[in-house]
Amino acid sequence: MGAPMELPLALARAGVDRAAEHRFDEPWLAAAWSHPSSRVLAVADGQAFVEDTPDGGSRLVLLSTFDAPEHAPVDRFFLGEDGAGTAYFAVSCESLPGRLDGDARPAGLREVGASLDDRDAGLLVHAVALINWHASHGFCAKCGHRTTPAAAGHVRRCVSCAREHYPRTDPAVIMLVTDDQDRALLGRQSLWPEGRYSTLAGFVEPGESLEQAVAREVSEESGVRVDPDSVEYVASQPWPFPASLMLGFTARALRSGSEIQVDGEELDDARWFSREELKAGMEAGTVLPPSGISIARRLVELWYGGPLPEAAHW
Structure with missing residues (x-):
């Protein structure tokens, strides 16, 4: 068949532990959101701000939680934690924040997925997949009532029958x-x-x-x-x-x-x-x-x- 496939693939990389044990821990999530070291990825219509790196690659522009978009509607999702204890979140918003300093530009996975490092590729894939799922699962498949996010964005719960819905792949x-x-x-x-x-x-x-x-x-x-x-x-x-x-x-x-x-x-x-x-x-x-x-x-x-x-x- 030829030479062995070099792994990992562009969108199959990660540098952050998803730390699923924190998703239902509201006090921990609140503390992490307010911590100055935490970082936020803002995503709108599948795009996030990126900037070029000296080696010809790209990197995500991550915000502090204090600079993250707050205008409605904004959904907030926990993406994980790295080895240094930095927590990462994504926010889904109608439009990206106003102009940033430097040469930041909006881009999606198709444009920059291969040029991001492992951490940033994993964060953007995780965020985009979650946001796409939330956008199409606003109503309960069992009773038809509205659902709301739970588990830091990894569950949607029906407001009527309490049925829990999990991200679809x-x-x-x-x-x-x-x-x-x-x-x-x-x-x-x-x-x-x-x-x-x-x-x-x-x-x-x-x-x-x-x-x-x-x-x-x-x-x-x-x-x-x-x-x-x-x-x-x-x-x-x-x-x-x-x-x-x-x-x-x-x-x-x-x-x-x-x-x-x-x-x-x-x-x-x-x-x-x-x-x-x-x-x-x-x-x-x-x-x-x-x-x-x-x-x-x-x-x-x-x-x-x-x-x-x-x-x-x-």
């Missing part, structure tokens, strides 16, 4: 499929930029194993049949757009089932690529790679045998 499989010539199966959606190809992916259905999901999704989208015994797990990465966990696999197509017939819905096109064909297409700019923060990019690189070739006009 939707498992999705994403797979690099090869054939008996060791070519990679890559497809494209019509909404993507011209020339972009990526690995196939899809959500796990109720009552389905991950291996079954891999085989079903590949068959539904491309017509290719996968050898069920060839499916192997590689790695996972959160994908909070809005609430997925991407579970990466490799698989091999059955020799008798490698003919491509795209469904025309999920995929607009699919092709078998040799390494030479992929390299030539990418260097010419006619084939664009998956996003740098996606597990798809790393699965392709695992098969390719190293980093994908760069082109100045990407």
